[in-house]
Amino acid sequence: MYMPFFYDPTAILLIPAIIIAIYAQVKVKSTFNKFNKIRSQSGYSGAEIARKILISSGIDDVSVNQIQGHLTDHYDPRKKVLNLSPEVYSGRSLAALGVAAHEAGHAIQDARDYKPMRIRASLVPAASIGSSWGLPLAVFGFFMQSRFMIGLGLIVFTAAVLFHIVTLPVEFNASNRAIQILNRGFLSKEELNGAKKVLRAAAFTYVAATLVAIINLLRILILFGMGRDE
Template structure:
């Protein structure tokens, strides 16, 4: 029971800690204006054009930190605060999303792999727990195993997301530095924003792997009892 409470605490606290870290860092640097005074939309457009991605549009999207790149429609979508903002946070987030557009253009292997996993991950996320819960409560190891197999797709998606996000952040830093969008004195703060954002993906992957391991242990115990 004690070990389970520790595990439960971890899967609850890790994502909360990551979200607090992201919001705290973002809110702090959203109040720090960049020396270039460029808006997030201008930063995104500048990097896109410099990489020959004239066909990719930059649009506003609703929500808080809802920024993303859509590879299907070839659009970089920025939340209103980042689209209009002149802050270091807006610069970092906008450049990061354009980093994904550059990955798309250059056929970055992990980006392509993650994109191909989307339907598998969606199916796994939606169906796996049905079989897992029935398998555990009915003590049917075969159903539990089926749920674990379905869950593997979702877990793999979370793990593959890590190199995709870190690579996009590295590309973002290279672009804002080489194009003079930020000064040398702003590099450290910009990296802090990018690193904090990456924590959400690290936390999600860690929780997914922990849950998968727990279920595998339950399955092996159930199989021994059979």
């Protein structure tokens, strides 16, 4: 059957992918905002909690810095820096403490040579290329009726999918570490439940990203099956 060169038969699969991504972002922002209004009884700021966690874990080569942005918190294993956004760095809310503890959990993973974290780091270069070029190559290959190009897009995009899959245990483990540490007298039982909700909402963003990546991989597989040899 003839199809116009601009027609992508897998485009309909973008609908669930977009819904999943939007829901995850709305969920994490609304949950963070809710618990960002509840001050911790301990009175600690996110930066103070992060430093206390690092010291108690025997880590003395990681600095805690403030960076700009909203929910831009992350740990940089190359520079040994735990970067916290302003509302987490200076914030004294349950949300701030939960996020700070989570990022400190990544620093602990690094110090303990947590294998999934090492694997994820090794996939970064290939995943960056795959996420940028995999799907465009496949779609363009379908337009050009080139199974070779679609196959190339499939190969490079698979690296991006693997990166997302490996990211899940890394993030879940960091959150588990954070909860265990916060439960050592930093937060009350009721406060801990609030921090858990923040971390679960944040974790869902990674689950959503993985689902979206898998959906796009399915799109490429469908295009490959429909493609023709050059």
